[in-house]
Amino acid sequence: MARTTLQDVAKTAGVSLATVDRVLNRRAGVHADTAERVQQAIERLKYRPDRLAARLARGRDHRFEFILPSGSNAFMRALEERVRVTADHVVDERVRIGITHVDVFDGEVLAAALDNLRGEADGVAVVALDHPSVCEAIDDLTQSGVTVVTLVSDAPRSKRAHYVGIDNTAAGRTAASLLGRFLGGRGGKVGLIAGSMALRDHIERQIGFEQVIARDFPGLRLLPIREGRDDDERVEALAAALLGEHDDLVGIYNVGAGNGGVVAALEASGRSRDVVFVAHELTPFSRRHLIRGTIDAIINQDAGHEGRSATRLLIAEREGIPIDAGQERIRIDIFVRDNVP
Template identity: 65%
Template sequence: MAKTTLQDVAREAGVSVATVDRVLNGRAGIHARMVDRVKAAVERLHYEPDRLASRLSRARDFRFVAILPVGTNDFMHSLQREFRTLALRHAAERVGIEIILVDVFDGNALAEALERLPQELDGVAVVALDHPAVAEALNALTARGVTVVTLVSDLPGARRSHYVGLDNHAAGRTAASLLGRFIGPRRGKVGLIAGSLQLRDHIERQFGFEQVISGEYPHLEVLPLREARDDTARVEAAARTLLDENPDLVGLYNVGAGAQGVVAALEATGRAREVVFIGHELTEFTRRHLIRGTIAAVINQDPGHMARSSIRVMLALRENVPIVPDQERIRIDIFIRDNLP
């Protein structure tokens, strides 16, 4: 069958091609009855716009920005690489992708980076901090017509269009179930290390983790959480303090990045494999220590999927086409020594 064209829709609706184009692109100034006629014709003919052709005919390229954290976070480095790959791939399709690195743990610095974004911007994907200045900056971007996607860590109180990331509450519950089962009947204390309690993904993981431990593993005592800004040296210091102050520590959950710091502390104190360590993200480092047994399990989110999903979602929202929820759902992957890819 021949592909339905814009001209076919115009003929079916009894309007001009220019009117069809204006309706499909959501432009103002079209009478409601005319909009209904065009939409009815689109539905009858099962018309699907040629998104690439439309993109190539635009007066300017789509312009997207990904705002990611600076620092020692291996997962974020992987996310940077995935966005760079997408930038090269999409350049021929008139889609520009820029990466900006910011200290996302500093709310004012992140807000200032958002406020400095250029006027001719179509969309931004940002690892969001739960901070009033950040929320205000995201709201201002949305108000001027920029598509805002929160990435990895959500900020639902702000006027963002979509969130790309894990169900972090479920990720924390999963970590607790794994840790409880690995520890078994042993009694003792469990340590928690997070990057920041201003990152919603870390808050949600902590909440889910503590829910399961308190409800299903009453023989384990969760110690107060320590913040380490996802920095390897700070994570090591926090883990070392937990180990030194708690000889009955039997488990440790690192909510964010910095697995190298936990491993260094466990090995320095001679308690590797004695203390059950659950972390996040499959990297070369965590893979090596899963095999060695220093890390019991890793909860992973695919950085390639997240980067591709961010761009797909922003393009879909700009081109007024539906988002496919199942395609954009970020899965919780669980890796132990025996199922590494």
């Protein structure tokens, strides 16, 4: 069956090729009734643009930049690896992907990195900080014509086009339910450790966790959350302090990264079998300690899915392609030692 062409659309709609091109590329100067007639012709003929041909005709590639955290966060390194795999897959489609490492815990530094991409990128995927300067930088990029999606951690007050990541409030609720059930009715204190309470994903996880503990496990007392900037050494010091200060500590929920620090503190204290530990992200390290029993449950998000989804969404926004919301939804995965892959 012959492929439907722009000429077919123009003939069916009774307009010129130039008018069809203006409608497809959302340019001004087309009367609303005419645009509707073109859209109806597109739907009737099931016309699908040849995007690669359009990129070739345009004579330039899509340029996308992923801004990822600097440091040793194992999940973020896995995300970077998957983004590089995606970049290799789309290079023949005239899509170029670069990676910039930034201290995303510093709002001014992250905002400056975003500002530097104005005129240098068509689209940006950023692990965002919910910070005024970052939101302003995202808005400025959007205003300049750059498409921005947030990745893993959102900045919902900004004008970003999409958020790519799990429902973090639901993830926190899930973590609380798992921890409470593992405790089997035992009462006591629960410690929370986060990377930074300026990260939206960490805030939302804390909120969800607190909701379920208060509703379903009244015998548990939550201690004030402590920030470890996702650094193993800092997190180890925080976890060791929790264990040393509270003999009745029965659970730890690590909202962010730094699981190596919690594991080290638990094992050094000799209480790794007494304190229930729920963590995030299935990495080689967390998988090993999940099987050994120091970690009791892991809430996971698929780094490969997130990298591919962010790329698809940037392309779709740049080219006006419809988005399949179901395909882009990032699932919450739950792993215990019995179902670990």
